[in-house]
Amino acid sequence: MFYKSMKKNRKMEHLKMFSTFGRRWLWISMNMLIWMIVVLPNVYGQQSEKLISLNVNQVSVLEAIQQINLLSDNSISYKREELEKEVKKVTLNLTDVKVLTAVRAVLNGSRLEAMVHGEVILIVPQKDARTSMQMINVKGVVTDKNKIPMPGVTVKLVGASIGTATNVKGFFSLQLPAQNGMLEFSFVGYKSRKIDFATNMRDTIRVVLEEDIQSMDEVIVTGYQNIDKRMNTSAVQTLKMDEIRVAGVQTVDQLLESRVPGMIFMQNSGQVGATPKIRVRGTSTVLGNQEPVWVLDGIVLHDPVNVNASLANSLDFVNLVGNAISGINPEDIERIDILKDASATALYGAKAANGVIVITTKKGKVGTPALSYSMSGTFTARPRYTDKSIYLMNSKERIAYSREIMEKGLSYPSITNWVGYEGVLNDFYQGNITGEQMLQEIDRLETVNTDWFDLMMRDAFSHSHTLSLSGGTDNIRYYASLGYSDEVGVIRKEGNKRYTTNMNINGTFNKFSFQFSLTANKGERNYANSEIDILNYAYYTSRAIPAYNEDGTLFYYNREGGPGSTKVGLAFNALNEMNNCRDEYTNSGITLTSNLNYSLNESLKGQFIFSYAINNNLQESFLLANTWYAANLRGTNYGEEMLLATKAFSKMPYGGEYRQTTTRNESYTTRLQLDFNKFLDKDQKHLINAAIGFEASSSTYKGLQRTARGYIPERGKMFVSVDYNQFPAYAEWALTNETAKGIMTDNVTNELSGYFTLSYTYNNAYTVNFNTRADASNKFGSRSNEKLLPVWSVSGTWDMKANLLKNVHWIDVLSPRASFGYQGNMLDSQTPELIIKKGDMNEYFEEYMSTIAHYPNPNLRWEKTGTLNVSLDFSLFQNRLRGTVSYFYKKTKDAFLSKQVSDINGRDEYVINSGTIENKGFELSFNFTPIKSSGEIGAFRWDIDPQLGQVVNNLLTKAVNGNNFEKTENEIFYTDYLNGTALVKGKPLNTFYSYCFDGLSPEDGRPMFKGINKDEVAEKYLKMDREQVYMEVMRHSGTRVPVIQGGISNTFSYKHFSLNVYLGYSIGSKIRLLKLYGNQNSSTIAPLPENNVRREFVHRWQRPGDEKHTNIPGLLPNNSYHETIGYGLWWNGNDYASIRFADNLWQMYDNSDLRVVSGNYLKLQSFSFNYSLSEKLCQKMHMKAASIGLTGHNVHTWCNSKLKGQDPSQSGSSDKLNLSLRPSYSISLRVSF
DSSP states (O other): OHHHHHHHHHHHHHHHHHHHHHHHHHHHHHHHHHIIIIIHHHHHHTGGGOOEEEEEEEEEHHHHHHHHHHHOOOEEEOOHHHHHTOOOEEEEEEEEEOHHHHHHHHHTTSSEEEEEETTEEEEEEGGGHHHHTOOEEEEEEEEOTTOOBOTTOEEEETTSSOEEEOOTTSEEEEEESSSSEEEEEEOTTBOOEEEEEOTTOOSOEEEEOOBOTTGGGSEEEOSSOEEEGGGOOSOEEEEEHHHHOOTTOOSTGGGGTTTSTTEEEEOOOOSTTOOOEEEESSOOOSSSOOSOEEEETTEEOOOSSOOOHHHHHOTTOOOOSOOTTTTOOGGGEEEEEEEOSHHHHGGGGGGGTTOEEEEEEOOOOSEEEEEEEEEEEEEEOOOOTTSTTOOBOOHHHHHHHHHHHHHTTOOOOOOSOOOHHHHHHHHHHTTSSOHHHHHHHHHHHTTTOOOHHHHHBOOEEEEEEEEEEEEEOSSEEEEEEEEEEEEEOSBTTOEEEEEEEEEEEEEEETTEEEEEEEEEEEEEEEEEOTTTOHHHHHHHBOTTSOSBOTTSSBOOEEEOOOSSSOOOOEEEOHHHHHHHEEEEEEEEEEEEEEEEEEESSSSEEEEEEEEEEEEEEEEEEEEOTTSHHHHHHHTSOTTOOOOHHHHHHOSOOSSEEEEEEEEEEEEEEEEEEEEEEEESSTTSOEEEEEEEEEEEEEEEEEEEEEEEEEEEGGGTSEEOOOOTTTOHHHHHHHHHOHHHHOEEEEEEEEEEEEEEEEEEEETTTEEEEEEEEEEEOTTSOSSGGGTEEEEEEEEEEEOGGGTTTTTOTTEEEEEEEEEEEEEEEOOTTOOSSOEEEEEEEETTTTEEEEEEEEOOOTTOOOEEEEEEEEEEEEEETTTTEEEEEEEEEEEEEEEEEEEEOOGGGSOSEEEEEEEEEEEEEEEEEEEEEEEEOOSSTTOOEEEEEEEEEEOEEEEEESOOBTTBOOOOSSOOOHHHHHHTOSOOTTSOTTEEEEEOEEEEOTTTOOEEETTOOHHHHHHHHHTSOHHHHHHHHEEEEEESSOSEEEEEEEEEEETTEEEEEEEEEEESBEEEOOOSSOSOOSSOSOOOTTBOOBGGGGGOOOSTTGGGTOOSOOOOOHHHHHTTSGGGSGGGSGGGGGGOOOSOHHHHHHTBGGGEEEOOEEEEEEEEEEEEOOHHHHHHTTOSEEEEEEEEEEEEEEEOTTOTTOOTTOOOOOSSOOOOOOOEEEEEEEEEO
């Protein structure tokens, strides 16, 4: 049987697979390290002895010598002007000759001579040959400003090709052929320095290099190219990981909050592993994927599970499975580049209309092996009733509320769970207790105050660790790391463990360079099962209900409404459900990438990239036999004998339920690219930079989803066999339910693309750029001209400092730039062909049955987005004030919308191109240094880094049909306007509406609303379209998505101390307050005894006149209450069904404009205090560097005081409450040896 083997083997198979992968990775890693450390240096050491071949025809002496230098590692010293004086042309065909032989053959017949000194070949005029042999030895040491020796610094004789590099102690020694001259010292990230030397020099040269902060930002990484920032024409934001890293934050996407102007960040759950939603410069599509593309070292990443776009786009959806970058350790990241406009994203084609986020991992650095260790320990505080955000009644208040209900004679809904005040009264009326006992029990209940937050949640302590090794030579560099993080959730039983490893090997040999990288991760996530809904239970359950009996056993009460067909109340205890229901997510992945580069000549380089990735995801849910969930399916409480009548409708006679979803994703990318970079003239004023490439990629998702019942883990994780004849309801479920039979999915996406980029730069001041890419897709249109989408962009920039402002000393940088281009988007679910879903056997026809999965859509066109960007980069007052100001405008035409059609053809909706969406806004990013003390190292410094981004979204049209407005989306209901899913012309996406509150009735305190008086509006509404009626009874409330987000970073540094305070802010969103009445459709306004009530009801209407100082409705008597629901309201009558605009007055109250508040907030997002140990102390402890830090995250939020229990950064509209972002505090340690 499948079920018996599935549980035993599937998980073991999954773990075995990862174990096998682990052994293979270890084998690969060991071999790569051995090859890197042992073989490659030996190969390189033999290069100077190898023979070369030279074939040139009618070239100059200079060109011939340059080719020899490319073919060999021999250092050939010459003066360019001397070689340029030789007018003769060289024609040679040499095979397997020594380098010196080749050089002398080139110089034959010239006035130049070649001679050897050590490993240096000198080219000098023949008359200077004798003096050229008089060599001098120049030696010295290179340090940074902290007097720390710098290994790997390049030391080169200016005007010649003689040079060396400093050793691990920063020391160098160089034999020079000249009597005097100038040495140049250079190192990545430091300012180059030139020093004169003389023959009578006897002392050691001591050189101090200063860090060049600007040079670290001189390159823009796009994934396809590294672009000089001075020639960048695109909208790109670069973040250094060292600048945004926050201890205790375990995922990359969370570090981006408020850091990027124009990026909207929404975190709708504080659970561990919850993935935030990111929008770069607004929302450009309605039905397509709205998330940006994630790129790791030039390779596009794929999500581990292929989540449907409509679900992923929902602001209420909480993704706990993870996204494409969930397995990346932030400690392995060097930098992040966010590509925003069409010029930056064009090379990624159709998938990049929502922006691209490029992650660059750390690479090895030249020097001796450096071993580094970093750790952080994080404390996260759970919710408490004493929090200002928790606005719930305590036991005494809840008992008083129930007492008023009873005193007013209000009826209750059908009660099966007699608990709390109602339970005590019921026992008294049933004669089970005396009056005195009743009063004593009520007094006790008023003081119970069960702390559900303490019982179901915890203060959590998490920790993470990363161990890395880095080093290398000028030719081979390596970086490797191992990471482990254990993120513990504040909800009990929840946690997220992640294991990571990363390895990068870079090599450079003459014309050839390469990079091999390996990234692997394994994750284990545990959650309380979603059936329990722990947070909402803790929030909405009365504190007058105990969790334990007086003897310490669990307190159970009868509860109904479970998944079974029975309406009988069954024993329930939330703690028991927590202990016996859980979700487990296990994922593993590995990515292998090779990047090979070969220089064909000085101007032309070829690049070949191949990347292969595999990800496995296993989702398991366990709902055991002793749970309330299982009891509902079974029909009896756990341990009770099942009656014969119960067996007829029991859907799970024995054991519990086990659910399993497996997803396997395999993807590969291969790319072939040619890069051309050349000055067209001798004066080097005209520079051409071009690249052309072809890319093929494939991504395959295979999945299996199954549900099995009768699971008994204590008996060897077995599944019980069930007699179908004895349990017919179970038999029907097992034979007809799709998940019981198993659902297999198989999705393959293949892409073939070509791209081209061309840049022209004049005099290092003016740059123009053109990018284009063509993606082919057979999912669009039968006509051939619609199968290809050419994505393109044009852009330009002007470095005004290079010419016009050259002599303006207070201006360091001033560069305007602009771009325009078109992007595209596609829907994977659409096809020009009819797709049939083959189904199961139909019992009536005794044949297999099929349904239409996708209706043919041959006329569907690409969704096209045009983007305009204008920016100004500036740096003033010796780089004290620097930043970028941008304006953008995005317009999407032919946006995909869903249109309702007749279901006679097997489908009731159809996707068409009929929408137009607009996004526009401005961005401001700058850095200001108010205080920068001069003088000694470590002087006081203060940096301010404000970020501001505005995004205004607008739906211009829903359809165009001449001059007429035509409704094209699915049929709209009033609930769509209330929750923000309706598409409204002229309004932003996610715009929502609310009923117009008109105060409380002075008679009984019921809520009143404008536009619902029958005598005034009923006949008028019947003559109107349904949506016009909605506009009469509702008013525009706002959008759920912020318009402006940004942050302000303040950094103070003094000697070995630094303090960073980061404030994030969000402006423009509106939030609907939590519902006070929920789905109020019962026959009474009274809540169930087990439900808690929000503290707002303490201030409810109680007598005439209260309406003047409260807006909380009163408790209505039964006859009055019936007038506020169902057919008591005129619009619920059959005559008005076509214009029905509400359910009842209580639903209108919860969705009224009274219950809408501003979502603006200012958050103390993080603070970090760090201390770096002094060099002297580190040397005593045999360390290179060490630092300790204290960090706070999500420390405090200032927002609207009415947001009780709601996080303003969570923009959803679901009835369920999500865990707010919890404050956390971390200590961190970083050590390097």
